[in-house]
Amino acid sequence: MTITVEVRMNSLRVDVLAFEAPCERCSFSFWWVFALLPSHRPRGDEFTTTDFPAAVETARDILADPDSEPGLREQLADRPAWQRGRGFNPNRCASCGHQAVWHTFEKIVDEALYGGWIHAAVGRVPVERWRAVRGGGQGISWPYC
Ligand SMILES: [Zn+2]
Numbered sequence: 001m002t003i004t005v006e007v008r009m010n011s012l013r014v015d016v017l018a019f020e021a022p023c024e025r026c027s028f029s030f031w032w033v034f035a036l037l038p039s040h041r042p043r044g045d046e047f048t049t050t051d052f053p054a055a056v057e058t059a060r061d062i063l064a065d066p067d068s069e070p071g072l073r074e075q076l077a078d079r080p081a082w083q084r085g086r087g088f089n090p091n092r093c094a095s096c097g098h099q100a101v102w103h104t105f106e107k108i109v110d111e112a113l114y115g116g117w118i119h120a121a122v123g124r125v126p127v128e129r130w131r132a133v134r135g136g137g138q139g140i141s142w143p144y145c
Pocket of ligand 1: 023024025026027028093094095096097098
C-alpha cells in the first residue's frame with residue numbers, strides 16, 4: 001500500500017493533445033500530435049509542444065496505452081537528418097508518410113490554439129521526467145488553463 005501511494009505521488013497524469021489538419025503533400029486529413037499538458041489544474045506555462053526529442057518520447061510512452069487514439073504512436077517520427085533548427089515536426093502523414101518541416105508544425109499549433117483539438121491519450125509521467133520536458137519546445141503559454 002505504501003509503495004502504491006509513493007508511486008502515485010511521484011508521477012502525474014499528462015494529456016497528449018492532437019489537432020486534425022491536412023497533409024501538405026497529399027491533403028489527407030490526420031491528427032497531428034502537437035502538445036503535452038498535465039490533466040489536472042495545468043498552468044499555462046506547463047504547455048509543452050512536441051517538437052523536441054524528449055517530448056516526442058514522452059508522447060510515445062503515453063500513446064502506448066491501449067485506450068489512446070489508434071495509430072498516433074506509430075505516426076510519430078524522430079528528427080530527420082535534413083531537418084535543422086531548434087525544433088522539428090515529429091508527425092508523419094498517416095497516408096503518404098510525408099514528414100513536414102517544423103514551420104508547418106508551428107502553423108498547426110497556432111491553429112490549435114483557437115480550439116478543435118482533442119485529448120488523444122492520457123498517461124502517468126514521473127515528476128522528474130515531467131520537470132525535464134515541461135514548457136520546452138516553442139514556449140507558448142496555453143490559453144485554456
Ligand atoms: Zn500525406
